[in-house]
Amino acid sequence: MIYLLWSLFNIGMLVWFLLIAFGALKLFLKEMGMVSTIIFVIGIFSFIKGSVVNDQNSGYQLQKNEVVEKHNLENAISFHLDLSYVYKKDTTYTGQLSSKILVTGLISGHGWNPELTYTEIKNGIINYNVTGEHQWKLLGLVLYNQKQEFKGTIKLK
Template sequence: MIYLLWSLFNIGMLVWFLLIAFGALKLFLKEMGMVSTIIFVIGIFSFIKGSVVSNQDKGYQMKQNEAVGMKNLESAISYHLDLSYIYTKDSTYNGKLSSKILVTGLISGHGWNPGLTYTEMKNGIINYNVTGDHQWKLLGLVLYNQEQEFKGTVKVK
């Protein structure tokens, strides 16, 4: 519930900021002129950091002897943190293992910064240890880093 409330608070702050910014832009245009306003807007956009390009994997092709699974690490009303894994099936279930952390849901105002993800499979049991920081943000500024660690096992079928 706290994740949802914090996300809604962040969205409200963003709308409020945009209203203030458009009001200031209107005043700037009136006082300084069109050319100065365009230079000002370009300067403001130059401070925005981040990427619009998605960093998701591009179409992994599973092999015939591979299986996929998912373990929920943390769940809230609007936010889920999951460990996704792909493992090679063999007669002893002691095979290769690949894992990734997936963050889904409404993540405005908070997010997951992954640390170390360790997974190992022996005799059909996956042991995992996931570390990372849950970042609490206000308008993109990190206010608090909450270190988290998840340990456990998953039995594969």
């Protein structure tokens, strides 16, 4: 519930900021003129950092008998943290598995930074250890880093 409330608070703050920004732009346009306003807007946009990364298909090709599964680590009203792992079905493989963390849902005002994701299979049981930081943000500014660790086992079907 806290994730949902924090996300809604962040969205409200963003709308309030945009209203202030458009009011300031109108005032700037009136006082400084069109050319100065355009240069000002370009300067503001130059400070915005961000990248769009789609690493869902990170080049890994499933081999014969390999299966992708998900295990829920944290389940809130509007936010889910899942462990995704790949293993070979119908074998007695033991060792480390390929895995990654998936974050889904309404992720406004908070985010997850994985530090260590370790999954190992032995005798049909997966042992996992996931550590990371849950970041609490306000308008993109990190206010608090909350360390989290998830340990457990998953019995294969």
